[in-house]
Amino acid sequence: MFELLEKAVLTGLGALSLTQKKAEEILTELKDKYKLSEEEGKVFLDRLQGIAKEGRERVGEIAETEVKKVIERVGLVSRDEFDRLQKRVDELERRLQGSEPGESC
Numbered sequence: 001m002f003e004l005l006e007k008a009v010l011t012g013l014g015a016l017s018l019t020q021k022k023a024e025e026i027l028t029e030l031k032d033k034y035k036l037s038e039e040e041g042k043v044f045l046d047r048l049q050g051i052a053k054e055g056r057e058r059v060g061e062i063a064e065t066e067v068k069k070v071i072e073r074v075g076l077v078s079r080d081e082f083d084r085l086q087k088r089v090d091e092l093e094r095r096l097q098g099s100e101p102g103e104s105c
Helices: 002-013 020-034 038-074 079-098
Strands: none
Touching: 020 038
């Protein structure tokens, strides 16, 4: 019964948007309504927080992957690639400034 109740709560709330305060409010309500022990309540809260954390991490991973795909499609360069190219341009400019007119690099 406890797992069924847990699934119903998670479905109703959406684990991704579950905040610490909201989880504690729900826990207090469930403890009062279903006579959960302190230990059952703690286990339930820990599980809710773990599921919410996993969900947030997963959303972050998916977002990062999608952003990388868009960057590739649009043709943008990464910061590392930009820095590498900037160093190369700086070096070429130094070489040009150091060379005399008519002298080849």
